Amino acid sequence: MSTDDTTDTAAASSTESKCGTSSTDTSSESDCGAASDSSSASNCGASASDGEKEVGATVEDFEGDPGRLLAVGLGPGEPEGMTARAKAALADAEHIVGYTTYIDLLPDDITDDADDIYSTPMCGEVSRTEEAIDRALAGNDVAIVGSGDPNVYALAGLALEILESKGGTASAVDFEVVPGVPAAQSCGARLGAPLVNDTVSVSLSDHLTPMEDIESRLHAVAGEGFTIAIYNPWSRKRRENFQRCCEILLEHRDPETPVGIVHGASREDEATRITDLGTLPELGEEDIVDMTTTIVVGNEETYVWDGRMVTPRGYETKYDY
Amino acid sequence: MSTDDTTDTAAASSTESKCGTSSTDTSSESDCGAASDSSSASNCGASASDGEKEVGATVEDFEGDPGRLLAVGLGPGEPEGMTARAKAALADAEHIVGYTTYIDLLPDDITDDADDIYSTPMCGEVSRTEEAIDRALAGNDVAIVGSGDPNVYALAGLALEILESKGGTASAVDFEVVPGVPAAQSCGARLGAPLVNDTVSVSLSDHLTPMEDIESRLHAVAGEGFTIAIYNPWSRKRRENFQRCCEILLEHRDPETPVGIVHGASREDEATRITDLGTLPELGEEDIVDMTTTIVVGNEETYVWDGRMVTPRGYETKYDY
Numbered sequence: 001m002s003t004d005d006t007t008d009t010a011a012a013s014s015t016e017s018k019c020g021t022s023s024t025d026t027s028s029e030s031d032c033g034a035a036s037d038s039s040s041a042s043n044c045g046a047s048a049s050d051g052e053k054e055v056g057a058t059v060e061d062f063e064g065d066p067g068r069l070l071a072v073g074l075g076p077g078e079p080e081g082m083t084a085r086a087k088a089a090l091a092d093a094e095h096i097v098g099y100t101t102y103i104d105l106l107p108d109d110i111t112d113d114a115d116d117i118y119s120t121p122m123c124g125e126v127s128r129t130e131e132a133i134d135r136a137l138a139g140n141d142v143a144i145v146g147s148g149d150p151n152v153y154a155l156a157g158l159a160l161e162i163l164e165s166k167g168g169t170a171s172a173v174d175f176e177v178v179p180g181v182p183a184a185q186s187c188g189a190r191l192g193a194p195l196v197n198d199t200v201s202v203s204l205s206d207h208l209t210p211m212e213d214i215e216s217r218l219h220a221v222a223g224e225g226f227t228i229a230i231y232n233p234w235s236r237k238r239r240e241n242f243q244r245c246c247e248i249l250l251e252h253r254d255p256e257t258p259v260g261i262v263h264g265a266s267r268e269d270e271a272t273r274i275t276d277l278g279t280l281p282e283l284g285e286e287d288i289v290d291m292t293t294t295i296v297v298g299n300e301e302t303y304v305w306d307g308r309m310v311t312p313r314g315y316e317t318k319y320d321y
Numbered sequence: 322m323s324t325d326d327t328t329d330t331a332a333a334s335s336t337e338s339k340c341g342t343s344s345t346d347t348s349s350e351s352d353c354g355a356a357s358d359s360s361s362a363s364n365c366g367a368s369a370s371d372g373e374k375e376v377g378a379t380v381e382d383f384e385g386d387p388g389r390l391l392a393v394g395l396g397p398g399e400p401e402g403m404t405a406r407a408k409a410a411l412a413d414a415e416h417i418v419g420y421t422t423y424i425d426l427l428p429d430d431i432t433d434d435a436d437d438i439y440s441t442p443m444c445g446e447v448s449r450t451e452e453a454i455d456r457a458l459a460g461n462d463v464a465i466v467g468s469g470d471p472n473v474y475a476l477a478g479l480a481l482e483i484l485e486s487k488g489g490t491a492s493a494v495d496f497e498v499v500p501g502v503p504a505a506q507s508c509g510a511r512l513g514a515p516l517v518n519d520t521v522s523v524s525l526s527d528h529l530t531p532m533e534d535i536e537s538r539l540h541a542v543a544g545e546g547f548t549i550a551i552y553n554p555w556s557r558k559r560r561e562n563f564q565r566c567c568e569i570l571l572e573h574r575d576p577e578t579p580v581g582i583v584h585g586a587s588r589e590d591e592a593t594r595i596t597d598l599g600t601l602p603e604l605g606e607e608d609i610v611d612m613t614t615t616i617v618v619g620n621e622e623t624y625v626w627d628g629r630m631v632t633p634r635g636y637e638t639k640y641d642y
Contacts, residue, residue: 071514073506075404083502084408085401126640149506153634156514160631165642170513170627177510181404181500185394185470189498192491193392193477197530198538200521200547208635209518213546217519220541225534226521306491310481313474314529319447321486 059167062137067094069136069173070143071150071159073180077266079107081181089178090114093143097132099124102145105266115140129158133166136173152182153203153231183265184229187294190272191260192308194296195227204241205232211241218245222252227302227311230295234284242289246281249297253277258298260309263288274304378451380488383458388415390457390494391464392471392480394501398587400428402502410499411435414464418453420445423466426587436461450479454487457494473503474524474552504586505550508615511593512581513629515617516548525562526553532562539566543573548623548632551616555605563610567602570618574598579619581630584609595625 075081094115103119120128132144150156188195200221234242255278263271302311396402415436424440441449453465471477509516521542555563576599584592623632
């Protein structure tokens with residue numbers, strides 16, 4: 001899910017590790033503007049690449065057999081939102097690596113049990129993933145964690161890319177992805193039944209994807225009957241992306257189209273609002289829309305009933321009820 | 322996820338219930354052609370509407386306070402794929418309602434604990450959902466279960482629509498959706514990291530959605546950089562939808578585009594194959610593509626490495642590794 005607020009800039013817990021490289025110095029990462037969300041590191045472009053270590057270690061630097069590497073999805077954040085399989089995978093892991101906010105969400109019985117926890121603040125995705133892989137190559141069983149699902153704007157792909165760049169193989173570390181509930185569905189659940197039929201997820205973060213591509217995708221899906229989950233809708237440096245997205249949606253969809261906003265799901269400041277597309281642009285500067293927000297846009301069938309978004313699947317066209 | 326094969330035509334367990342209506346006679350539903358998948362009931366159109374009871378009970382038929390109604394997502398099917406929250410919700414439920422295959426997947430400690438289990442074979446979505454709601458209106462705490470997530474080609478929306486048609490409210494039954502891991506992500510996990518960036522789910526079932534709409538949606542997303550999860554890709558009566566989908570994808574995407582196929586996830590006959598778009602059309606008549614299959618189509622960046630699909634998010638354009 002879209003993540004965190006600006007308060008989490010604590011330095012990473014830098015710990016000893018059974019690892020060919022030295023422990024990562026993450027002090028440069030805490031300077032990198034915590035306003036961006038970790039999944040896109042959109043404000044971190046410049047400073048992160050300054051602070052990012054180049055890949056030093058490759059498979060040749062390690063002796064002995066590698067351990068396992070798992071990418072584990074935590075779901076929305078509360079412990080009960082994790083699958084039993086995710087919980088078991090974390091219990092088995094010797095080292096757990098992740099963004100500080102997600103590490104902090106882990107239950108004590110899991111963190112107490114691990115040999116080592118390696119956490120970094122925002123803007124550390126590449127170095128954090130490299131560190132996780134180095135630790136696995138060094139022989140540890142490592143779990144790299146994130147909220148939601150590892151295949152949804154998360155690090156499963158990056159882990160495989162970095163493994164390859166280090167001369168490793170996925171098979172050698174028995175690489176496995178342990179899925180979790182993505183933000184589209186955990187936020188959708190809080191809104192009622194807004195998704196239901198063909199649906200699309202689009203991220204408004206243009207750190208890694210050009211804005212023209214994002215706009216093209218928005219046009220394509222807004223003109224069709226997709227329900228749309230918008231990830232990373234806003235940050236201080238991306239206000240215009242949010243406004244542009246609203247404009248594009250309004251070119252194709254009725255201003256009365258229901259829109260659900262879920263801010264800070266699973267956090268103390270969680271807030272949910274159901275509004276409409278015509279109202280959405282003005283909410284960009286309200287607290288409810290920030291980097292912890294997921295927005296769900298209905299299709300032309302979606303309506304609001306008893307405080308919930310409902311997207312019919314089409315049963316009403318075929319059945320009597 | 323896309324569901325089941327043709328072998329599950331056992332009659333529903335029809336049981337006594339604390340309910341204003343009589344127990345549902347489901348014998349007509351077991352005639353309705355089990356080849357279709359439950360989430361779309363595509364072969365069930367005619368016989369199901371013949372066999373479907375009209376909504377008899379409304380809120381006025383019940384006395385006393387309603388119980389709770391939860392729509393619970395089970396994830397891919399194995400017990401450890403369920404979230405802790407889903408497990409707790411089922412443990413709390415007095416009545417559990419669902420398609421027979423999913424009920425059979427529930428661990429014994431959950432089913433033994435429930436006061437009543439109501440299951441129906443395929444083609445019973447509407448009557449099954451009505452039954453679940455009647456039982457909640459009658460005062461029972463009811464959980465209606467499905468694989469994956471209740472907001473993904475599942476029954477969360479239908480439950481709200483039927484509640485409204487019965488004159489009830491979501492608030493009165495404290496309606497709640499308990500999310501689960503959708504098939505796109507649980508199958509994606511089995512393929513490696515195929516999704517990663519903006520992604521879309523499209524169902525090829527045209528029972529409730531006109532095929533021309535499905536084709537229009539496929540064109541729209543195939544021409545953009547979305548990774549695509551295809552649900553309900555095939556059934557005996559929908560072979561041409563699969564072929565049409567392949568044609569549309571090939572109009573826009575390279576024949577070498579990686580495609581992952583996951584058949585029967587979590588079942589004994591689970592099978593995974595990574596192939597390409599050019600090969601996909603000929604697989605429609607192979608066992609690996611049926612109604613239990615989810616297909617994941619890569620975008621132009623996706624590649625196959627060490628037996629896994631990898632879709633880069635774009636880090637390689639900004640970082641050295």
